[in-house]
Amino acid sequence: MSWMSCRENAQRASDAVDGRLSLCGRAILWLPLIVCPPCRVFRQQLHQLRSLLRQAEPTSLADPEGLSPAAEQRIKEALRSDRGKTN
Amino acid sequence: MTTSHAAMEPSPTNSDRSVDTYGADLFRLASAKLFRREDAEDAVQETLLAAIRAAQDFRGDSSERTWLFGILHHKIVDQIRAAERRERNESLDEDAAYFDDSGHWRNPPRGLSLPPGDGLLNREFMAQLRDCLRDLPRKQALAFISQTLEDQDSEATRKELGVTSTNLWVLLHRARLGLRACLENHWSKKGAPSR
Numbered sequence: 001m002s003w004m005s006c007r008e009n010a011q012r013a014s015d016a017v018d019g020r021l022s023l024c025g026r027a028i029l030w031l032p033l034i035v036c037p038p039c040r041v042f043r044q045q046l047h048q049l050r051s052l053l054r055q056a057e058p059t060s061l062a063d064p065e066g067l068s069p070a071a072e073q074r075i076k077e078a079l080r081s082d083r084g085k086t087n
Numbered sequence: 088m089t090t091s092h093a094a095m096e097p098s099p100t101n102s103d104r105s106v107d108t109y110g111a112d113l114f115r116l117a118s119a120k121l122f123r124r125e126d127a128e129d130a131v132q133e134t135l136l137a138a139i140r141a142a143q144d145f146r147g148d149s150s151e152r153t154w155l156f157g158i159l160h161h162k163i164v165d166q167i168r169a170a171e172r173r174e175r176n177e178s179l180d181e182d183a184a185y186f187d188d189s190g191h192w193r194n195p196p197r198g199l200s201l202p203p204g205d206g207l208l209n210r211e212f213m214a215q216l217r218d219c220l221r222d223l224p225r226k227q228a229l230a231f232i233s234q235t236l237e238d239q240d241s242e243a244t245r246k247e248l249g250v251t252s253t254n255l256w257v258l259l260h261r262a263r264l265g266l267r268a269c270l271e272n273h274w275s276k277k278g279a280p281s282r
Contacts, residue, residue, distance in 0.1 A: 005186070005189065005190025005191065006186060006190055006191050006195075007182060007185075007186040007191075008190065010185075010260075010264065011260060014256070014263055015256070018241070018256060018259060020256065037195075038195030038196045038197075039196075041195075041197065042192075042196045042267070044198075045199050045267045045271070046267070048199055048201055049199075049263070049266065049267060049270075052201060052206050052207070053235045053236055054238075055207055056207055056236050057236070058119055058232075058236055058237055059115050059116060059119050060207055060213070060236070061118075061119040061213070061216065061217055061232070062114075062115040062116070062119040063114070063115075063118035063119075063124060063127065063217075064210070064213075064214075066114065066115065067111050067114035067128070067131070071114075071124075071131075072106055072107075072110055074132075075106050075110060075128065075131060075132045075135065076102065076103050076106050078132050078136070079102035079103075079105070079106065079132075079135055079136060079139060080102055082139070082140075083102065
């Protein structure tokens with residue numbers, strides 16, 4: 001039955017995270033997970049990821065090295081040379 | 088003549104000063120959404136270029152920083168769209184990478200050994216997470232970050248990316264499939280952090 005395929009289970013798990021599952025969909029989500037351990041793991045992983053990232057701020061994932069002096073220089077030069085092109 | 092953006096009006100000292108004042112912060116946010124240093128640097132450059140060009144027309148009804156970050160958001164999305172045009176479009180059935188014809192997992196999920204406690208404080212893990220996000224198609228990564236980190240309204244994310252609702256859910260689903268596979272592959276191999 002296609003509603004029990006792993007592909008379908010994974011889609012439903014995603015839908016659940018997005019709050020897109022109907023009441024009925026949520027009710028039947030757990031059954032296929034009992035018979036498919038990897039699908040259960042997938043759902044757990046989605047929850048793990050979500051709770052991990054919930055604590056993050058937008059800049060938590062920024063490049064830890066920041067804007068390099070070389071890049072700063074390049075950008076400054078680009079801005080200066082653009083001046084000659086405007087108007 | 089507007090005064091609040093006089094600082095942005097074209098002049099060599101003003102353009103240098105704009106980089107000194109805003110460059111690091113703009114880069115920080117851009118790199119947290121684009122995950123490739125060159126892309127983030129380009130976005131910063133495009134933002135400041137646009138700001139300096141527009142400064143004389145700007146009405147000055149919001150703060151300079153807010154205005155600049157607004158431009159940055161647009162430039163980030165422009166970048167992603169340009170990258171999509173350059174590269175081939177992702178295949179329509181990307182799910183085929185994860186599931187076989189019967190709909191079973193090609194590589195069944197085994198488990199994520201996320202770092203204990205606050206994983207965000209684990210530098211190695213964060214570096215791996217960034218690498219995995221960089222491996223995702225850019226639109227997927229941005230959709231995932233906007234929706235998950237910023238807890239942005241899905242409508243706002245949809246508009247930011249210029250996609251339909253259906254496309255947004257597909258992007259998020261694929262991002263999750265890719266991200267968790269990448270983390271399982273790379274983080275599990277490293278094993279638990281040695282510290």
